[in-house]
Amino acid sequence: MSQPIIKIDNMNKWFGDFQVLKDINLEVEKNKKIVVCGPSGSGKSTLIRCINRLEEHQKGTIVVDGNELSENTKNIEAIRAEVGMVFQQFNLFPHLSILDNCTLAPIWVKKMPKKQAEELALDQLKKVQIDDQAHKFPGQLSGGQQQRCAIARALCMEPKIMLFDEPTSALDPEMIKEVLDAMVTLAKAGMTMIVVTHEMGFAKEVADEVIFMDEGMIVERAETKEFFANPKSDRTKLFLSQIL
Amino acid sequence: MISKNFTTNLYLGSFLILVSLIDVTLNSFFKLNFTNFLPGSISFFLPLILGTIGLYLIRSDYTGLKQLDILNKNVNTSNFNAVLTLLIIFLIIKAIPPSMSWMILDANISGDSREACTGTGACWTYIKVWFKRFMYGMYPNELHWRINAAFILVIVLGMAGLLATEKLKKYLALYYVIIYPIIAFLIIYYLISGGAFGLEWVETGAWGGLSLTFIVSFFCLIFCFPLGMIFALGRRSSLPTVRYISIGYIEFWRGVPLITVLFMSSVMFPMFLPEDFFMDKLVRVIIAITLFEAAYCAEVIRGGLQALPRGQYDAAKSLGMGYWKMHIFVILPQALKLVIPGIANTFLALVKDTPLIFVVGLAEIAGMLALAKTNPEWLGFAMEGYIFASIIFWIICYAMSKYSYNLEAKYKTER
Secondary structure: OOOEEEEEEEEEEEEOOEEEEEEEEEEEEOOOEEEEEOOOOOOHHHHHHHHOOOOOOOEEEEEEOOEEOOOOOOOHHHHHHHEEEEOOOOOOOOOOOHHHHHHHHHHHOOOOOHHHHHHHHHHHHHHOOOHHHOOOOHHHOOHHHHHHHHHHHHHOOOOOEEEEEOOOOOOOHHHHHHHHHHHHHHHHOOOEEEEEOOOHHHHHHHOOEEEEEEOOEEEEEEEHHHHHHOOOOHHHHHHHHHHO | OOOHHHHHHHHHHHHHHHHHHHHHHHHHHHOOOOOOOOOHHHHHHHHHHHHHHHHHHHOOOOOOOHHHHHHHHHOOOOHHHHHHHHHHHHHHHHHHHHHHHHHHHOOEOOOOOHHHOOOOOOEHHHHHHHHHHHHHOOOOHHHHHHHHHHHHHHHHHHHHHHHOOOOOHHHHHHHHHHHHHHHHHHHHHHHHHOOOOOOOOOOHHHOEHHHHHHHHHHHHHHHHHHHHHHHHHHHOOOOHHHHHHHHHHHHHHHHOOHHHHHHHHHHHHHHHOOOOOOOOHHHHHHHHHHHHHHHHHHHHHHHHHHHOOHHHHHHHHHOOOOHHHHHHHHHHHHHHHHOHHHHHHHHHHHHHHHHHHHHHOOEEHHHHHHHHHOOHHHOOOHHHHHHHHHHHHHHHHHHHHHHHHHHHHHOOOOO
8 A cells, every 4th residue: 555645634623613624534545536525514625625724724634745734834835836726616817818827836836937837838728628718818718618727727736636626516517527527537647636526427437435524524435336336324325315 | 759749849849948048148148138028037047947848848758869869868857857957058158258258368378477467367477477486396497407307217217117028027016116216216316406416406495386296296106005015915914913013004194194294204203313314304204195195005905905705815825826926926916906996096185185295394386376375476366376286286186097097997807
């Protein structure tokens, strides 16, 4: 068994008095694809936002690629640069063109020469099939195109891990497929991925493991086939019966 | 659809409106009253009555006649609106002859002494004679070229940014925020103040008029903006010390009136300084106004920062950007774009606040006016002076607000 790239130990998080995450233990190995599902308010998004420290946890440890995340972490930016993230609301930078959205971080964070960054960006945009939109602004693109651009933008940092926070939840049904296709391609290329989603078709197709969360706890974690065929807890069974 | 009946109404209505307009015009321009066979009050209100009836007759739903539809839709929707419309038109017509005769027809501009003003109208001779004082204050006449040259140099350097090539563009912000103000200060200091390079020394007390308005506004504007930005960011900082210092600064300066700040800068401040330390009065005033306006700028900019969705911060952080990179490339460009109208507001207020420096003995254009109107040779022309100053201020402020609209349009991207 290889060394886990993400190791979460006994992690707890509170928003004020409200405990969102309770005793989370999670290990993710390199190149694994994990799908996290569960009802809304179960802490799925908070969990993956803790992995690149967009949220701070109060108890327990999170180790990402050998670096522990804590208040004393000096190089938090360096860790974030290795962990790509795609958001539900795309969060593209509306004042920059698609190409500039993709090259901004490589140029200023990774100190890549502009020309090289643009080549890389066009390459990534081509992979998600929006290289012909490179000089438009985010507001001129459809939701699906924007989300694919957001994936390309994250990939331009050449991350080791990709986090997806409900990437298709804000999209029209017909645009969901184009985004999922881009994610499947990425998964097949061997990226380590943690995906919060309600798209069970996607989970069945690419996930190695599925995690079911409820009320801030990991209720069940199983191999994909096992998860859908023989869910162990009643809560999982109920959830699956409603969603499938 | 236009029925035959309506056509009749249209002609009749138009005729009545025309009669009412002609009546008012003749009355105010030529003092003729062709309805004077009627009793006084009826004669007085007749145009209004005729016009209202006329507008009532031509009012209708969509007719297909473009001008008529525009008229009906915008000013003739009800009897009340029709009366208001007529009243405003009549007031304008009535106001033209007296103001025209005061400002132009009966006014004087020839000659160069008070005796030239013989008419009953305005005395523009006064403005003409004092023009140089209004522009340059007490600055010696033969040295005015130095002020002109300094302004031209500063403007040319300010436009240098337009010539920047793609490669130099990223240094533009640095140029405008740090290098340009320093160069501009040196130019103004050495050219207008003199005292070096063989130029005669002119103390700042002699500066004045419109050129002083420009100098004070210019330096306050370019310094208060970056300062305001720093305090806006400081107020949102997660470091308590930085945050509380920023809050304290902003609340202090917003809580005191500018006029007391100016008094303090000129009267109290020197008392706290060591004996041999000298800071020019004008410099102290510019610093005072800058610190004062920076607090307002900070709050305006903070409004823009608040308006940005949290997702923008998340996205920038998730790409590995630190605090400064995130703010410089992602947050501030968007926030500043949002606050252009608010910043323009603050800047306009700043320009219009500059006359207050009169209280510490610096006479910019409104201050020169106040001096000129008490000159025994030229008593009684305050009106002309204030109209002149209003026009000048209006031109400056209108240009600034136009420029802010242009900026808004320029940086508008689809959301």
